[in-house]
Amino acid sequence: MSKLRVAVIGAGGRIGSEAVRAVQAADDLELVATLGRGDRLETLTEAGAQVAVELTHPDAVMDNLEFCVRNGIHGVVGTTGWTDERLAQLRTWLDAAPGTGTLIAPNFSIGAVLTMRFAQQAARFFESVEVIELHHPNKADAPSGTATRTAQLIAAARQEAGSAPQPDATSTALEGARGADVDGVRVHSVRLRGLLAHQEVLLGGAGETLTLRHDSLHHSSFMPGILLGVRRVVTVPGLTFGLEHFLDLD
Numbered sequence: 001m002s003k004l005r006v007a008v009i010g011a012g013g014r015i016g017s018e019a020v021r022a023v024q025a026a027d028d029l030e031l032v033a034t035l036g037r038g039d040r041l042e043t044l045t046e047a048g049a050q051v052a053v054e055l056t057h058p059d060a061v062m063d064n065l066e067f068c069v070r071n072g073i074h075g076v077v078g079t080t081g082w083t084d085e086r087l088a089q090l091r092t093w094l095d096a097a098p099g100t101g102t103l104i105a106p107n108f109s110i111g112a113v114l115t116m117r118f119a120q121q122a123a124r125f126f127e128s129v130e131v132i133e134l135h136h137p138n139k140a141d142a143p144s145g146t147a148t149r150t151a152q153l154i155a156a157a158r159q160e161a162g163s164a165p166q167p168d169a170t171s172t173a174l175e176g177a178r179g180a181d182v183d184g185v186r187v188h189s190v191r192l193r194g195l196l197a198h199q200e201v202l203l204g205g206a207g208e209t210l211t212l213r214h215d216s217l218h219h220s221s222f223m224p225g226i227l228l229g230v231r232r233v234v235t236v237p238g239l240t241f242g243l244e245h246f247l248d249l250d
């Protein structure tokens with residue numbers, strides 16, 4: 001059987017360099033191109049890439065994906081910074097490229113995907129819920145894509161359950177003291193040397209709390225999810241948001 005031809009964009013970065021090694025080590029995949037900042041995107045078509053793994057920067061991802069989708073190259077995207085507007089734009093490109101698939105995964109690690117799922121399940125049983133994400137200080141953005149997605153899922157679960165607004169009597173505070181408000185869920189971002197990627201979801205009810213914590217201790221934690229995405233995205237046209245759609249979680 002012929003190997004799937006894979007390119008990595010952002011190949012010199014923290015996660016990109018790990019993805020290069022993971023693709024090279026996979027028997028069913030062939031690494032046909034590695035791109036860094038300033039490299040020509042035409043390299044992807046010249047190399048015959050079928051799937052591009054996109055791990056760059058929120059400022060770069062849209063141009064890279066436009067090129068990929070217009071050229072029928074499937075995308076596996078870990079880069080953050082997704083807004084409704086960006087997703088709508090990507091969908092219009094995909095609508096014009098039937099058969100082409102793009103997976104955007106706010107987090108490729110199984111533990112983080114499960115944390116999101118557990119938080120979603122628990123949210124309606126508690127009065128209060130807040131998210132703390134903790135990352136290395138070279139991270140491009142805040143809050144993390146994972147924390148934003150987690151908060152959105154929590155908010156949707158609470159809305160579906162008819163939960164009351166969260167109790168919070170705070171009337172005056174230094175700006176920022178209560179974190180960011182993502183759909184009514186507070187998200188706090190810590191940037192600390194020594195950390196990689198971590199998240200806590202704190203849930204509180206009368207007389208009890210529940211804390212869900214996930215730690216990515218090495219970029220290897222993201223590799224099984226990236227490889228799964230590469231193998232599956234070629235069979236799923238259109239936009240898939242979240243690795244959970246490629247996992248049998250139920």
Ligand SMILES: NC(=O)C1=CN([C@@H]2O[C@H](COP(=O)(O)OP(=O)(O)OC[C@H]3O[C@@H](n4cnc5c(N)ncnc54)[C@H](OP(=O)(O)O)[C@@H]3O)[C@@H](O)[C@H]2O)C=CC1
Nearest residue numbers: 010012013014015036037056060078079080105106107108
């Ligand atoms: N979904 C997930 O599971 C994960 C997602 N991420 C996300 O992935 C992204 C990258 O993270 P990280 O590896 O830590 O960041 P890095 O800064 O270490 O790596 C990004 C790489 O992309 C390169 N780059 C920037 N612009 C372009 C471009 N236009 N074309 C090609 N390459 C480009 C950079 O080059 P240069 O050094 O010259 O700027 C750099 O080598 C972030 O958005 C991060 O949040 C990270 C980990 C897990």
Ligand SMILES: O=C(O)C1=N[C@H](C(=O)O)C[C@H](O)C1
Nearest residue numbers: 080106107139144145146197
């Ligand atoms: O920049 C990182 O490192 C990470 N980015 C992703 C995010 O913003 O959620 C995934 C993970 O947290 C690592």
